[in-house]
Amino acid sequence: MAKTKKRADGLIERCRVIDGKTRHFYGRTAKEVQAKLDAALIEASTRRDRGDPFCEVAEAFWRTKEPCIKYGSRRGYRHKVELAKGWFEGQGMREITSTDINRELMHMAAQGYAYKSIAGQKSVLSLIWQYWCAEMNGDTNPCTLLKLPQGLPQKKRRAPTEQEIADVKAHPEGFGLCPAIMMYAGLRLGEVMALQKKDLADGAIRVCKAVVWHNNYPELEDPKTDSAYRTVPILKPLQDALGSRLDDLADDDFIFGGKKPMTxxxxQNAWLQYSIGIGHAHDSGKRYKTGKKSKDGAPLYKAIMEPDFTAHQLRHEFASVLVECQISPQVAKELMGHADILTTQRWYVEAKASAVDEATRILNAHFTA
Structure with missing residues (x-):
């Protein structure tokens, strides 16, 4: 029941609880106030039928989610939220069906997006609906009935070649210690950049932090997940690569960077120069102006080189070696710092595929001898 009173300024005020919230309506006449109240009741009824506006829910979700996301992941998450808002602007949460979402994901597939991108988009949409149900009294999540489009391309990182692996092993000197750690310990790049002398002790590496670059500048953060906190043994080849190279460092010094981690x-420049030095860099096809001119006055350009392989490919090489050496998936998960054993098991599936290829080669050699 709406309560009515006349204010000192001459306006009529009525209060009414609508959907659990007290609303105040003002006007110079009772008719004007009633019109505003009726409009609010119609709007509330429509909102109940349609559900809260998708864009409002998405923004509320993002305000809650953003502080919980690692810096390096925020941009990707935000992009997915904004993309979804563009799809469903003006629609209520109950109006959007699994068919509507599937149509948008199919459109992404038609544009050439890979499986990982589309799966990530679906995941963020599901999180938005979960937030609506948990925090805003929502009652449905169409994403639970949704399957990803079939036949989506899946991009896989190229494994380092045998020659690349051999050259990494042969050149641990200088900055080559960084790829050596990736090769023999399987750390993530941010974990390697965060290593201090005190983290290497008693024949093991203690992984307890990671560098995240905020634009160009390094910041230390906790590892990605609880599983990323781990202790990794320093294998003999890495012991040999370390030698006495850490002797002149203070305990708090960073192995790569000194008093502070590398920008x-x-x-990037150190990795490129290392790659060029061991003969594993290529012309990217891009050019930049040198600021100089030729004899005829034309601007001179210089080729931009790119490394043939990344640090993360060497982490994957370490995972492959674990499989080849028949280290159990449970132990491999601990060494790699995976949060989910399914991530680890994917390496074992890929290893089985390569084993079939090797078996084919051996059998062909046998039957054609």
Missing amino acids: KSRY
Whole structure:
């Protein structure tokens, strides 16, 4: 029941609880106030039928989610939220069906997006509906009935070639210690950049932090997940690569960077120069102006080189070696710092596929001898 009173300023005020919230309506006449109240009741009824506006829910979800996401992941998450808002702007949460979502995901597939991108988009949509149900009294999540489009392309990182692996092993000197750690310990790049002398002790590496570059500048953060906190043995080849190289460092010094971790640009340049030095860099096809001119006055350009392989490919090589050496998936999960054993098991599936290829080669050799 709406309560009516006349205010000191001459306006009529009526209060009414609508959907659990007290609303105040003002006007110079009772008719004007009633019109505003009636409009609010119609709007509330429509909102109940349609559900809360998708864009409002998505923004509320993002305000809650953003502080919980690692810096390096925020941009990707935000992009997915904004993309979804563009799809469903003006629609209520109950109006959007699994068919509507599937149509948008199919459109992404038609544009050439890979499986990982589309699966990530679906995941964020599901999180938005979960937030609506948990925090805003929603009652449905169409994403639970949704299957991803079939036949989506899946991009896989190229494994390092045998020659690349051999050259990494042969050149641990200088900055080559960084790829050596990736090769023999399987750390993530941010974990390697965060290593301090005190983290290497008693024949093991203690992984307890990671560098995240905020634009170009390094910040130390906790590892990605609880599983990423781990202790990894320093294998004999890495012991040999370390030698006495850490003797002149203070316990708090970073192995790569000194008193502070490397900036992103410094790391990228160091990795490129290392790759060029061992003969594993290529012309990217891009050019930049040198600021100089030829004899005829034309601007001179220089080729931009790119490394043939990344640090993360060497982490994957370590995972492959674990499989080849028949290390159990449970132990491999601990060494790699995977949060989910399914991530680890994917390596074992890929290893089985390569084993079939090797078996084919051996059998062909046998039957054609």
